[in-house]
Amino acid sequence: xxxxxxxxxxxxxxxxxVLRVSTDSIPALDRFDWWVExxxxxxxxxxxxxxxxxxxxxRADAVELPDSQVAFFSFSPMTAHxxxxxxxxxxxxxxxxxxxHGSPIRLEQERGVACLGPGDxxxxxxxxxxxxxxxxxxxxxxLTLMRLARxxxxxxxxxxxxxxxxxxxxxxxxARLLGPxxxxxxxxxxxxxxxxxxxxxxxxxxxxxxxxxxxxxAQDSLPAESRKSVxxxxxxxxxxxxxxxxxxxPAAIAAHHHISVRTLxxxxxxxxxxxxTTIRRRRLERCHADLTDPHQRHRTITEIAxxxxxxxxxxxxxxxxxxxxxxxxxxxxxxxxxxxxRGLLNPSAPLRGxxxxxxxxxxx
Numbered sequence: 001x002x003x004x005x006x007x008x009x010x011x012x013x014x015x016x017x018v019l020r021v022s023t024d025s026i027p028a029l030d031r032f033d034w035w036v037e038x039x040x041x042x043x044x045x046x047x048x049x050x051x052x053x054x055x056x057x058x059r060a061d062a063v064e065l066p067d068s069q070v071a072f073f074s075f076s077p078m079t080a081h082x083x084x085x086x087x088x089x090x091x092x093x094x095x096x097x098x099x100x101h102g103s104p105i106r107l108e109q110e111r112g113v114a115c116l117g118p119g120d121x122x123x124x125x126x127x128x129x130x131x132x133x134x135x136x137x138x139x140x141x142x143l144t145l146m147r148l149a150r151x152x153x154x155x156x157x158x159x160x161x162x163x164x165x166x167x168x169x170x171x172x173x174x175a176r177l178l179g180p181x182x183x184x185x186x187x188x189x190x191x192x193x194x195x196x197x198x199x200x201x202x203x204x205x206x207x208x209x210x211x212x213x214x215x216x217x218a219q220d221s222l223p224a225e226s227r228k229s230v231x232x233x234x235x236x237x238x239x240x241x242x243x244x245x246x247x248x249x250p251a252a253i254a255a256h257h258h259i260s261v262r263t264l265x266x267x268x269x270x271x272x273x274x275x276x277t278t279i280r281r282r283r284l285e286r287c288h289a290d291l292t293d294p295h296q297r298h299r300t301i302t303e304i305a306x307x308x309x310x311x312x313x314x315x316x317x318x319x320x321x322x323x324x325x326x327x328x329x330x331x332x333x334x335x336x337x338x339x340x341x342r343g344l345l346n347p348s349a350p351l352r353g354x355x356x357x358x359x360x361x362x363x364x
Contacts, residue, residue, distance in 0.1 A: 024057075046081060080134075206225075
């Protein structure tokens, strides 16, 4: 994000691959103008009105990926319009998926009109006139924007335009995976190197393409790699949801997804771990998180192990020690001691585990 990079010394905070900018460090009288300029440079030029211009507040957290960008916005209510003149002057030729978290949004583009509440999603384009009303319900607007370059979206040219400003279900198919992907992306990006972040970006584009293709009834038009990526995402989500099931094995996973066990193993051939290793690693990670969480101190180590699918204490202890270098009881003792010391130093701190009249501004 070019403007965000330029302003990061004054308004932004660079934290690895996730960049945060905020109006907090901008003089109050300049905040609205600064926000409009930032949106014009980083999303697209628009004309903005806000009844809150004099007391405007806004924040953006952005994750830049090779083929996409995901940004989390929180700002005072306003309206935004994009005109044909602004499109002719500057068009990044991109689609945006918007996922709403806070106050409702009314979105108009082409022949579509979408009234979106928390949890709803829709698509808009930088290449068509747009009207967007971020409704004032007495609280900040909160949303996620995922930018997708038109040239990289693996759908026939112009097909996605049929979905502009049309509500997209987030409760079925690939859309059920896209929401958690977007929510977990900042943490995942922080924990990943450049190569893994590139992979995360490809997964996001494939999931978004699958959501749009599913709505268009064009799943078969997606490239084989995109379909493979989406299937892997579904399998990984299934594994995460069933880690506590002792019957979670490759055969059960394959049967649930209507594929053979051989196909399942082939899907994981290029992954860092095999299917069985993936299940074991994620179970151990959940156990480690519980052992270092003071809110789980009422559970015994055996109970925590069983909660995540380990029903033989000796096997769990051996696997845990192999993964972390120390037995589970030592990890728990160290975590409890650390939290006790933290509480003594700062008793008020929570214990944690280790782990008016509208103002108009126009851009363009």
